[in-house]
Amino acid sequence: MATLDHPDLEDLDLVTVLQALGDPVRLEIVRQIAASGERACGTFDLGISKATRSHHLRLLREAGVTRTVPEGTRRIVSLREEDLEARFPGLLSSVLAGAPPVVSR
Amino acid sequence: MATLDHPDLEDLDLVTVLQALGDPVRLEIVRQIAASGERACGTFDLGISKATRSHHLRLLREAGVTRTVPEGTRRIVSLREEDLEARFPGLLSSVLAGAPPVVSR
DNA sequence: CGTCTTGTTCGATGGTCATCGAACGACGTG
DNA sequence: CACGTCGTTCGATGACCATCGAACAAGACG
Numbered sequence: 001m002a003t004l005d006h007p008d009l010e011d012l013d014l015v016t017v018l019q020a021l022g023d024p025v026r027l028e029i030v031r032q033i034a035a036s037g038e039r040a041c042g043t044f045d046l047g048i049s050k051a052t053r054s055h056h057l058r059l060l061r062e063a064g065v066t067r068t069v070p071e072g073t074r075r076i077v078s079l080r081e082e083d084l085e086a087r088f089p090g091l092l093s094s095v096l097a098g099a100p101p102v103v104s105r
Numbered sequence: 106m107a108t109l110d111h112p113d114l115e116d117l118d119l120v121t122v123l124q125a126l127g128d129p130v131r132l133e134i135v136r137q138i139a140a141s142g143e144r145a146c147g148t149f150d151l152g153i154s155k156a157t158r159s160h161h162l163r164l165l166r167e168a169g170v171t172r173t174v175p176e177g178t179r180r181i182v183s184l185r186e187e188d189l190e191a192r193f194p195g196l197l198s199s200v201l202a203g204a205p206p207v208v209s210r
Numbered sequence: 211c212g213t214c215t216t217g218t219t220c221g222a223t224g225g226t227c228a229t230c231g232a233a234c235g236a237c238g239t240g
Numbered sequence: 241c242a243c244g245t246c247g248t249t250c251g252a253t254g255a256c257c258a259t260c261g262a263a264c265a266a267g268a269c270g
Contacts, residue, residue, distance in 0.1 A: 002266095014203045018127035024120050025258085041217060049260050054218055056258085073216040073267050090199035098119045098193040107236095130228085146247060154230050159248055161228085178237045178246040 004061065004068050006080075012064040012087045020063035021095055024102075026056050030065065030079065031099050038078035040071075109166065109173050111185075117169040117192045125168035126200055129207075131161050135170065135184065136204050143183035145176075 021027055025046060033039050046053060057077060060066040064083065069076045084092045126132055130151060138144050151158060162182060165171040169188065174181045189197045 014200070015127055015129050015132055018123050018132070018200070020127075022120055022123035022125075022127040023258090027120055027123070042215090048258090050217070051219080051261075052259055058218085070217095070267085073214090075217065088199055088203040090195045091203060094193055094195035094199060095119070095123070098196060128228085147245090153228090155247070156231075156249080157229055163248085175236085175247095178244095180247065 002070070004070070006061060006067060007064040009064075009083045009087055012083065014088060016063045017065060017084070017088065017091070020060050020065050023056070025052075026060055026065075027095075027099050028102050029056060029060060029077075031096065031101060033066065033077060033079050034096050035101075038076055040074045040076055042074070107175070109175070111166060111172060112169040114169075114188045114192055117188065119193060121168045122170060122189070122193065122196070125165050125170050128161070130157075131165055131170075132200075132204050133207050134161060134165060134182075136201065136206060138171065138182060138184050139201050140206075143181055145179045145181055147179070 021030065025048060028046060029044060032044055041053065041057065044053065048056075057066070057068065057075075060077075061068050064080060064087075067078050067080050069078075079092070081092060126135065130153060133151060134149060137149055146158065146162065149158065153161075162171070162173065162180075165182075166173050169185060169192075172183050172185050174183075184197070186197060
């Protein structure tokens with residue numbers, strides 16, 4: 001079972017992280033993960049297509065914001081909270097505090 | 106002397122702020138302002154043209170990250186530190202802590 | 211194996227963004 | 241007023257981004 005590529009902690013780049021978070025869809029993904037600890041790809045309530053969801057999840061993983069682990073046919077996504085806190089203390093918590101839940105569609 | 110438009114504190118939007126900060130040029134602008142408190146437009150050391158500088162400064166102002174005040178022929182730019190702290194506590198300070206100064210060109 | 215489920219990638223599309231030179235506008239000064 | 245300084249806007253350009261349907265890939269199961 002292959003693992004997916006994730007950047008090392010010291011390779012996390014602030015601009016890349018901010019770019020990844022500076023999108024309403026990706027911010028909502030991060031919020032929904034934070035609310036439940038981890039999520040399978042198919043459990044996000046986003047109102048976008050599977051292809052677009054894959055696109056955004058890949059950007060979050062490549063920016064180092066999330067960790068994705070294959071589990072059978074599913075992919076489990078979690079936040080790299082400790083890595084992000086170590087690298088940019090306070091960033092993730094202040095972003096999550098500032099991101100209100102999206103009103104249900 | 107006309108003042109420039111700035112969004113009200115309660116209109117500051119997290120995604121817009123993150124998008125504004127998620128660019129190496131704009132992040133460097135914010136860092137240089139933070140280092141000196143305020144700056145005139147012409148005093149930034151950025152390595153880009155005047156037109157591009159105006160473009161980026163307008164985005165930062167419209168996102169509510171900076172305040173721009175005309176002073177004669179010059180425009181003085183400062184960070185809306187208190188507004189940003191009130192609206193997104195800890196965001197600006199963690200971004201500034203995570204943004205190393207750009208190596209001199 | 212064949213089928214189903216989950217998720218990714220491809221390629222296309224339309225829109226957005228960062229860049230700049232040239233031209234313009236506002237202010238200050240003599 | 242004319243000129244100089246500072247900064248903005250216009251329009252063009254090339255690159256990038258978000259979107260999706262269709263096709264594909266991997267794992268699980270019978």
